[in-house]
Structure formats: structure tokens, C-alpha cells
Amino acid sequence: MFKLIIADKRYSSWSLRAWLVLEASGLPFEEEVIRLYKSDTAERIRTVSPSGKIPCLLEQIGDRRHSVWDSLAIAETIAEQQTDLWPGNRHDRATARAIVAEMHAGFLALRESCPFDLQRAPEPVDVDDTVKEDIARLCSRIADGRGTGRHGEGLFGAFGIVDAYMTPIAARFRSYEIHVPPVVARYRDYLLDRPAFRTWEAAALIER
Numbered sequence: 001m002f003k004l005i006i007a008d009k010r011y012s013s014w015s016l017r018a019w020l021v022l023e024a025s026g027l028p029f030e031e032e033v034i035r036l037y038k039s040d041t042a043e044r045i046r047t048v049s050p051s052g053k054i055p056c057l058l059e060q061i062g063d064r065r066h067s068v069w070d071s072l073a074i075a076e077t078i079a080e081q082q083t084d085l086w087p088g089n090r091h092d093r094a095t096a097r098a099i100v101a102e103m104h105a106g107f108l109a110l111r112e113s114c115p116f117d118l119q120r121a122p123e124p125v126d127v128d129d130t131v132k133e134d135i136a137r138l139c140s141r142i143a144d145g146r147g148t149g150r151h152g153e154g155l156f157g158a159f160g161i162v163d164a165y166m167t168p169i170a171a172r173f174r175s176y177e178i179h180v181p182p183v184v185a186r187y188r189d190y191l192l193d194r195p196a197f198r199t200w201e202a203a204a205l206i207e208r
């Protein structure tokens with residue numbers, strides 16, 4: 001049985017990504033929340049995660065507790081057991097991995113200007129050109145994937161890791177009222193209407 005250590009559901013986009021991957025895998029798991037911005041946050045995270053960051057996936061193997069830190073390593077670890085989480089086609093799989101890697105390492109301007117906060121009442125903000133470039137780049141990734149006419153509502157068919165990585169972006173599009181083309185708006189709504197996301201969001205909305 002896996003245990004996923006996550007941060008506040010309201011604030012932690014990386015935790016959401018790992019949690020959505022686990023949910024989509026169908027594998028049983030428990031979760032534990034370590035609240036951010038508390039006096040003991042850093043100390044509690046250090047007891048489970050060598051990087052000092054969460055999410056972190058724990059697996060008890062005999063008397064040893066195995067720890068996988070970082071959302072992307074967690075996603076790849078789960079994908080070893082549930083291979084449908086990446087597209088079946090080799091070229092789609094490569095593109096999906098490239099998008100996830102780009103997301104994991106980039107879009108800093110958008111992340112900094114539009115912090116993830118599921119309790120934020122939707123309201124637009126002024127964004128500079130770098131943020132606009134991030135948004136345009138994301139919209140083009142989404143439009144390219146959705147424009148291929150593949151079966152399923154995810155970027156490459158059924159919901160997978162790439163869609164889990166896109167979900168916090170969809171939430172930012174909504175909470176910062178970022179204007180996006182219709183094809184992107186449909187994908188945003190698909191991600192935010194999924195029962196797994198709604199379950200997470202319901203818990204995020206009552207966090208204090």
C-alpha cells in the first residue's frame with residue numbers, strides 16, 4: 001500500500017499532480033497532509049522527504065520504508081505499474097513526456113504571477129509579456145493535442161499523466177480569468193469537472 005504525503009490541497013499544485021496520477025492509476029493509497037507555513041513544516045517534511053519538498057510517495061517494503069520524492073518521479077513510479085497513464089503510441093508518448101518535462105521545469109513566470117490557490121475568488125490580474133508568452137505556449141500545447149481528433153477528452157486520449165500536469169494550469173486559467181481559445185476552454189472545463197479534481201477541490205475549499 002502506498003502512502004502519499006502532500007501539502008495543503010489549497011496551495012500545492014505539485015501535490016495535486018501526484019495525487020491525480022495515483023487516483024487515475026486505481027492503485028490503493030492513503031494520504032497524509034503536512035500543512036505549509038507552520039513552525040514545524042520543514043521538520044515534518046524532512047522526516048519523509050530527503051529533498052525537503054512534498055509530494056513524497058512512501059512504500060513500506062518489509063521493515064524498510066521506501067521514499068520517492070518529486071511529483072514527476074512519483075508519476076513515473078506509478079506508471080511502471082499502470083502503463084496506460086502514458087499514451088500507447090510511441091510518438092504521442094514522447095510528446096506527452098516532453099510537455100510534462102517542460103511543465104515540471106518551466107512556466108515560471110505564470111507560476112509566480114498567478115500562484116495556485118483554490119480558494120481564490122476568480123478575478124483577473126494584469127500580467128506581463130513573459131506571462132502572456134507562457135500562456136500562449138500552454139494554449140498551443142493544448143490545441144496541438146486536442147486538434148488531433150484522438151478518442152478521449154485528455155490531451156492524448158484517456159486521462160493520463162500529461163493531463164494531471166495540466167490540471168493546476170486549468171485551475172489557474174479559471175481563477176485568474178485568463179482568456180483562452182475555445183478548444184483550450186473545453187479542455188480546462190473537462191479537467192476541472194472530473195470527479196477526482198472536484199473531490200480534491202472540495203477538501204481544498206474547507207482548509208483553514
Ligand SMILES: N[C@@H](CCC(=O)N[C@@H](CS)C(=O)NCC(=O)O)C(=O)O
Pocket residue numbers: 007011012013014015036042045052053054055069070071072104
Ligand atoms: N519539483 C517538485 C516541487 C515540490 C515543491 O515545491 N513542493 C512544495 C509544496 S507545493 C514544498 O514542499 N514546499 C515546502 C518547502 O519548500 O519548505 C515536485 O515536482 O514535486
